[in-house]
Amino acid sequence: MSTSYWLDRSEKNGKKTYDVVVVGAGISGLSTVYWLNQEDPSLKIALVEKHRIGFGASGRNAGFITCGSVEHFNRLIGKHGKDEAIEIWKFAETNLQLLKDHIIQDQGDKIEFKHRGCYSLAAQESEFTELKNVAKIMTDIGIPTETYDSDRILKCVGAKKFVGGIKYMDDAETNPVELLNLMRTKIKCDLYESTEAHGFEQTGEGTRVLKTDNGDFEASMLVFSLNAYSATMHPFFADKIYPTRAQILMMEPVPAFMDGPCYANFYLDYFRQMPNGSLLIGGFRQIAKETEVGYSDHTTDQIQNALHDFVVHHLPQYKDKKVSHRWGGVMGFSRDGQPMVGSLPDDNQVFFNGGYTGHGIGLAFHTAKSMVDGIFGRNVPRWLSARRFS
Ligand SMILES: Cc1cc2nc3c(=O)[nH]c(=O)nc-3n(C[C@H](O)[C@H](O)[C@H](O)COP(=O)(O)OP(=O)(O)OC[C@H]3O[C@@H](n4cnc5c(N)ncnc54)[C@H](O)[C@@H]3O)c2cc1C
Structure with missing residues (x-):
């Protein structure tokens, strides 16, 4: 895609500086901001979205918050063994519990x-x-x-x-758009809608610069919460x-x-x-x-x-x-039906979450928590870590 001189806002809007820039405002991006806020409320975060909150799959799904996996449990055991299959199932159950405890709570009138x-x-x-x-x-x-x-x-x-x-x-x-709207009220970040990211560069100072049609965003950490669109941002995702x-x-x-x-x-x-x-x-x-x-x-x-x-x-x-x-x-x-989190193999300041294989409403909130665990040095389950593909 090309951008005309008249529509290009990059020079007018100049460079913006943050601690973290999250790209993609679906359930993954919003969940990522939520858990980063919980980890360190002082982090200055930008959330960058090409269209508007929920424009991707997060605003178009069926609203099932499904525990377990994308296949019958006996098949999950066949692929992962019994212990890991139980772990995967419990991970999704915990996703629902976390959503209830942290987002849905007692907001009965605001969300179906x-x-x-x-x-x-x-x-x-x-x-x-x-x-x-x-x-x-x-x-x-x-x-x-x-x-x-x-x-x-x-x-x-x-x-x-x-x-x-x-x-x-x-x-x-649930109604997934009401869920996203509720999440939006519980996160602290600057939201840039109608802002398309085109790629990123490393600078000499060890920061990363996200290039967008709305100017550059400089940060010490980038997170791609792009799911289906991940490979449009970096070739690492093309076969994953x-x-x-x-x-x-x-x-x-x-x-x-x-x-x-x-x-x-x-x-x-x-x-x-x-x-x-x-x-x-x-x-x-x-x-x-x-x-x-x-x-x-x-x-x-x-x-x-x-x-x-x-x-x-x-x-x-x-x-x-x-x-x-x-x-x-x-x-x-x-590639294997499970979501994945991690950092790019050649850049440990660029993180990602995605790959929910049709079950992001049932998985993304907990997955984002695990990705933030990984960023702050805590363990990530083997079946969830992108390292399983290396
Ligand atoms: C028809 C349908 C039914 C489904 N039903 C269910 C269900 O019942 N239960 C369930 O658990 N899951 C379901 N899913 C899957 C679920 O919707 C997804 O797993 C989940 O929404 C993924 O969330 P996400 O935030 O990772 O991705 P998305 O919601 O796709 O968000 C990615 C965002 O990135 C933005 N973006 C893309 N490129 C750029 C760029 N260059 N710069 C900036 N922003 C960019 C997009 O505009 C988008 O908003 C369904 C999906 C579909 C399509």
């Missing part, structure tokens, strides 16, 4: 937030068998779940043609965080009947009934993996039609209702 669990539904017997196995493993290690047959699924969430499912008792749901699109469709309201948000088809598809009775449904990127990559947030007929067909098949309560919204957003998928 429900902590009533979340369902994982199976349309095939083979997935239900796997889910029952998951429920058994989780019960044995003290993570609360309940198993539901098709009748009970129908009664609790009104979804037809599922053979069964399980309920994770600890998951929650991949921009991956997700699409959502929303149907006009019917009276409330759903007792909680639901995943289906191995976490790939998801839906929830909004407080006003609208239906939010997303997923189906698996049917068009070749188009659902890159930085475009457009919707496509192929996926939108698949989402609508799903509604007609499983949630006929909405079959005569109109579509009220369609949108897309760009997620950052990491």
Whole structure:
């Protein structure tokens, strides 16, 4: 992208000096500022955002605050071993607890937030068998779940043609933009919206200069909280965080009947009934993996039609209702499905967090805390540290 002489604000606005400059004002960037404020309230922090708070995935997601991971727990154990899989699950549970304790607290009137669990539904017997196995493993290690047959699924969430499912008792749901707005009231920083970062330079004094279309920002530390957009800032991320699109469709309201948000088809598809009775449904990127990559947030007929067909098949309560919204957003998928934090291999004053693989609302607050732990010399879990890729 190029900037014209007339729009270029860099010379007019001059150089700005901070202790830390955080780039990206989604849930990662806001969480990073929050934990830096907690660590040292005297730090002078700038938060730099190309568009406005929540313009990226953080303002476009489904609002599930999911504990655990992007796959069934038995598969997580298969990849990480039992102890690390439990650690990963507990990390996400702690994310929810931290959000409740530090951000949501007693702000009931300012934010839509429900902590009533979340369902994982199976349309095939083979997935239900796997889910029952998951429920058994989780019960044995003290993570609360309940198993539901098709009748009970129908009664609790009104979804037809599922053979069964399980309920994770600890998951929650929210309005993600209200969450960001609440976070904004709890952080101390100078926010520069409409400010695009183009890269950074090292200076002789050991500081870093972030180059933007709104002038230079000098700081002793930079943090990239860019998730899907990380590789646009530095090539280190090109083979670690991949921009991956997700699409959502929303149907006009019917009276409330759903007792909680639901995943289906191995976490790939998801839906929830909004407080006003609208239906939010997303997923189906698996049917068009070749188009659902890159930085475009457009919707496509192929996926939108698949989402609508799903509604007609499983949630006929909405079959005569109109579509009220369609949108897309760009997620950052990491190479192994887990988020990553660290500093650039050739620059230990430039830090980053990202790679939530579609689960940043369930992970980013705790991930930012861990990144700040790392900055201040405390341990970061092995599975979260970007060093696992070196
Ligand atoms: C459709 C959809 C549904 C989802 N559903 C869920 C869900 O239910 N639960 C869940 O946990 N997760 C969900 N996710 C994933 C979740 O939204 C993301 O993991 C999370 O929002 C990532 O937050 P972030 O702050 O790291 O990135 P983002 O929110 O993408 O923020 C990055 C910011 O960086 C800014 N930026 C980019 N380039 C520059 C630059 N050069 N200079 C300055 N600023 C820049 C962008 O404008 C953006 O605001 C979903 C995502 C999508 C798209």
